[in-house]
Amino acid sequence: xxxxxxxxxxxxxxxxxxxxxxxxxxxxxxxxxxxxxxxxxxxxxxxxxxxxxxxxxxxxxxxxxxxxxxxxxxxxxxxxxxxxxxxxxxxxxxxxxxxxxxxxxxxxxxxxxxxxxxxxxxxxxxxxxxxxxxxxxxxxxxxxxxxxxxxxxxxxxxxxxxxxxxxxxxxxxxxxxxxxxxxxxxxxxxxxxxxxxxxxxxxxxxxxxxxxxxxxxxxxxxxxxxxxxxxxxxxxxxxxxxxxxxxxxxxxxxxxxxxxxxxxxxxxxxxxxxxxxxxxxxxxx
Numbered sequence: 491x492x493x494x495x496x497x498x499x500x501x502x503x504x505x506x507x508x509x510x511x512x513x514x515x516x517x518x519x520x521x522x523x524x525x526x527x528x529x530x531x532x533x534x535x536x537x538x539x540x541x542x543x544x545x546x547x548x549x550x551x552x553x554x555x556x557x558x559x560x561x562x563x564x565x566x567x568x569x570x571x572x573x574x575x576x577x578x579x580x581x582x583x584x585x586x587x588x589x590x591x592x593x594x595x596x597x598x599x600x601x602x603x604x605x606x607x608x609x610x611x612x613x614x615x616x617x618x619x620x621x622x623x624x625x626x627x628x629x630x631x632x633x634x635x636x637x638x639x640x641x642x643x644x645x646x647x648x649x650x651x652x653x654x655x656x657x658x659x660x661x662x663x664x665x666x667x668x669x670x671x672x673x674x675x676x677x678x679x680x681x682x683x684x685x686x687x688x689x690x691x692x693x694x695x696x697x698x699x700x701x702x703x704x705x706x707x708x709x710x711x712x713x714x715x716x717x718x719x720x721x722x723x724x725x726x727x728x729x730x731x732x733x734x735x736x737x738x739x740x741x742x743x744x745x746x747x748x749x750x751x752x753x754x755x756x757x758x759x760x761x762x763x764x765x766x767x768x769x770x771x772x773x774x775x
Contacts, residue, residue, distance in 0.1 A: 497576075498577065498580060501573045501576040502532060503531075504535075504573055505574050505577050506528075506531040507535075508531070508535040508538040508574075509530070509535075521723040521724070521727040522723065523723065526632055526633070528581075529581040529632055530629070530632070533625075533632075535574045535578070536574070540555070540558065544598075544600075544602050545602070551599075551603050561575055562593065562596070565578055566579075585631055587632075588631065590624075591624035592624070594620045595620065595624050598617065598621035599621075602668060606669070607668075607669045607671075608669075609672065609674060610674050611674075611675065611705070613672065614656075617670075618648070618653070622645075622649050623644070625648055626641070626644035626645065626648040627641055630644055633720060633724055635720065640719055643713045643716035643719070644713065644716055646709045646712040647709070647710065647714075647716060647728065647731070647732060648713075650706050650707075650709035650710040650735060653705070653706045654706055654735040654738050654739060657699060657702055657742060657749065658738050658742065658755075660750070661689065661753070664686060669683070671698065675701065678698075679697050679701070681698050689750045690750070695747075695748065695749075696747040699747035699749060700743070700747045706735075710732050710736055713732070714732060716728060726769070729768045730764060730765065733768055734756055734761070737756045738754050739754075
């Protein structure tokens, strides 16, 4: 990374702390070239801040998101006031990152404050175009990729990761008043809103979750080709994310696709196994 002022470097270091939030694999591992790591820190700190406002802020979340949007506009056009936005502003300018992607992430969290649910799977995918796809687009832009083919493959992977998070967190999302399971799928399998709210569902819910898991695995498989179309270390990083997501889906299957039996997670030993597979096993992509 080119030399920057000491104060700006401190802002980048403040962004780095946010990357420790990701629970399955470190967002910025040794696989990411050192020159790009600070810029990943800045992008992730922004994403984390937007999500925290949308999910955890105790006050008026819509007002907080609007305030953050104004700060983003200042980062794009003038002087910022929040420390981590200094780093983000520098990253945006160095790489000419598309501003639209940052605004879409805010819009996703606005929708979370208003949506009671999604009627179709296509509606959920449309939401993911705001909540998940922008992250992949920004990372690819850092590496110099902006072509439609890579962006489309990235969309499959990031959407699959977002869906995996939804199926992993059915119970947590219910606590926030959110249901990401498509309404038409719930009807097809005989799962009602009252069954979800009361944390029951039995075989009907298990069948529904199995159906959604298969859809998600198909998206992971579709996006896997990107791993061989980017620099090796980025490809390995993407592969770790994919294998981690697939392992979460496997953990959900291991508990009979019951999201109320406990939050499916990847254990420490499983993470080591995933790293070994990513580094040593050749899988078709």
